[in-house]
Amino acid sequence: MGNRLARVREERGWKKARLLHELRAAAARRGEQLPKDESLARRIAVWENQGGVVGDFYRELLCEVYRCSDVELGLAEPPSPEQTAAAPVTEPLELPEFTRLDPGLVDLLRSQTQTIRLLDRRLGGVTVHGQAVAHVETVESLVRNALPGTAREQAADELGQAAALAGWQALDMGRLPEAWRLHEVATAAARESGQPAGLGYARAQQAFILLDAGRAADALDLIASAHAIASGPVPRELLAWLHAAQGEALAALGDRDAALRALDAAAAALPTQPEHALPYLMLDAGHLARWRGHCLARLGETSAIDDLSTALAAMPDGQYGRAEVSLRVDLALALRARGEVAESRAQAERAGRLAGRTGSERQRRRIRELLGTRVVGA
Numbered sequence: 001m002g003n004r005l006a007r008v009r010e011e012r013g014w015k016k017a018r019l020l021h022e023l024r025a026a027a028a029r030r031g032e033q034l035p036k037d038e039s040l041a042r043r044i045a046v047w048e049n050q051g052g053v054v055g056d057f058y059r060e061l062l063c064e065v066y067r068c069s070d071v072e073l074g075l076a077e078p079p080s081p082e083q084t085a086a087a088p089v090t091e092p093l094e095l096p097e098f099t100r101l102d103p104g105l106v107d108l109l110r111s112q113t114q115t116i117r118l119l120d121r122r123l124g125g126v127t128v129h130g131q132a133v134a135h136v137e138t139v140e141s142l143v144r145n146a147l148p149g150t151a152r153e154q155a156a157d158e159l160g161q162a163a164a165l166a167g168w169q170a171l172d173m174g175r176l177p178e179a180w181r182l183h184e185v186a187t188a189a190a191r192e193s194g195q196p197a198g199l200g201y202a203r204a205q206q207a208f209i210l211l212d213a214g215r216a217a218d219a220l221d222l223i224a225s226a227h228a229i230a231s232g233p234v235p236r237e238l239l240a241w242l243h244a245a246q247g248e249a250l251a252a253l254g255d256r257d258a259a260l261r262a263l264d265a266a267a268a269a270l271p272t273q274p275e276h277a278l279p280y281l282m283l284d285a286g287h288l289a290r291w292r293g294h295c296l297a298r299l300g301e302t303s304a305i306d307d308l309s310t311a312l313a314a315m316p317d318g319q320y321g322r323a324e325v326s327l328r329v330d331l332a333l334a335l336r337a338r339g340e341v342a343e344s345r346a347q348a349e350r351a352g353r354l355a356g357r358t359g360s361e362r363q364r365r366r367i368r369e370l371l372g373t374r375v376v377g378a
Contacts (some may be wrong), residue, residue, distance in 0.1 A: 003074035006048035008066055016041060021218075022065040023058075069214050099142045101151035101225040106158060113162045114279060120324070125169025132166040133182075140185065143192070157193035158187045161280050164202045171209055174361030179209050197238050197278060200230030203243050212362065216252040224251055240269040242281075244283075244291045251295040258300065263292050264326040286311055290327050297337075298328040304334040325351050327365055 009019060020037055027034050034040055046052035054062065061073050070076040118129045139159040146152040158215055167182030183206040190199035204226035210219035223246050230238060247262035267289060276285055290311035296304030297363035308331040310325075335344035 003047065003051060003054065004071060005044075005054075005062065005075075009048070011065070015090060016044060019044065019065070023061050025062045025184055025295065026064045028177055029184050031177065031181065033177060048325060049142070063138050094300055099146040101142060101146045101149070101155050103151060103154065105142075107153045109135075109142075109155065109158050109162075109280075113158060113165065115213070115279065116162075117165055120165065120169060125172045127201070129166065129169045129173065130161065132169055136162045136166050136182065136185065140189075143189065153155075155196050157191045158191060159197070160189035160198045160202055161265060164280065165207055168208075171212065172362045176209055176213055180206070183209065195229055195232040196232050200226040200234065200242065201238060201280065203229060203287070204242055207245065207249065208248050211249060211252055217248055220246065220249040220253065237274070237281055237283050238269045238278060240266045240271075240288070241281055241283050243269055244288060247264055247295050248291070248298075251298045256299050256301075259295055263288075263295060266291075285296060290323070293334070294326065294330045297333040300333075300337045302334055302338040304330065305338065314326075 001201060011017075016021075020040055023040070026033055035043075043052075043058075045056055054075055059070055062073060063070055063103060066073060071078050106149065116128050116135060120132070125132075136159065139155060139162055143152060143155045143159050144258070163182045163186035167179045167186060168180035170176075170182060185200055187199060187201035187206070190202050204223050207219040207222040207226070210222060211215070216244065223239050223242065225244055227246070243262050243266035247259045247266065250259035250262055267285075269283065270288060272282065289307045293307035308327055312327055312331065317364040328347045332344045332351065334349035335341075335347060
């Protein structure tokens, strides 16, 4: 029996890169990691072109991503007539205990997410990550066992926000597989909620995991996909955020001119008066200046110093612990590019002490690269 893998992929119009992405996402949901793209692509070629044997693990992943049974994919023999005619199972069907969701309960869940969000901004993810993940699991269980209706969609929207928050904490702590898995929960929940803003945000935020993994081109593609999702009526703050995210990916690729154009587009899209329509999104002129400075610092531009210094002066003391760490690391990079080695080191050491308190492994890695030594506070 020959498998149908090549034909199924062709029917869906998927390129091999799409299949690689979907397989990695399915594996991440199981807490597993796959080989490098080159190795995995060779394996797929053997399956599709040479009828190679597909092991149980990959068989399950392929069934999941294609939403087909192993028989439909040609990876298993169809049941014999004798099996088909076998007596039906007469065990009683046990349904789950359905959740009674209502707007009041959704408000309570939303309030808990916001509390975790505020604690995260001040203390860093390491302090509240366990609480955030437990909250995600609670909301996910409620949504999964709820009957369809408006309250379920609202709870799914909240699940998307909570999972994206927990996923960002995992990214900050250097746990990339966990961050990816949580963002997959967030994007799935956002799809069910029917909220394009939530889906666009979760998808674009997932791109930062790819940036940290050194896959800037893939990150840029993911942000473009998020732009397409959020092309409808969404808050202007989100559009500005997406432009800025695109600018960061372009800066990581070293495309200075395109990055600056994206950042200019972000500034043009940002409303004069904050809309505060999305509780998970904080973006004003000060935040955007910090973001612009970050991109310029990645590009080695000394002009980043002005933007970063302005943003640092405007930041309330102690209100945004993790953000301050990132800002000071960027400032240290820009100062070093200008040849101010002593001041660069002072900023990096200050950032190191803050990173030790917030548990930001992501920033501590950047500081180690700056200092070339053990991080203060690590």
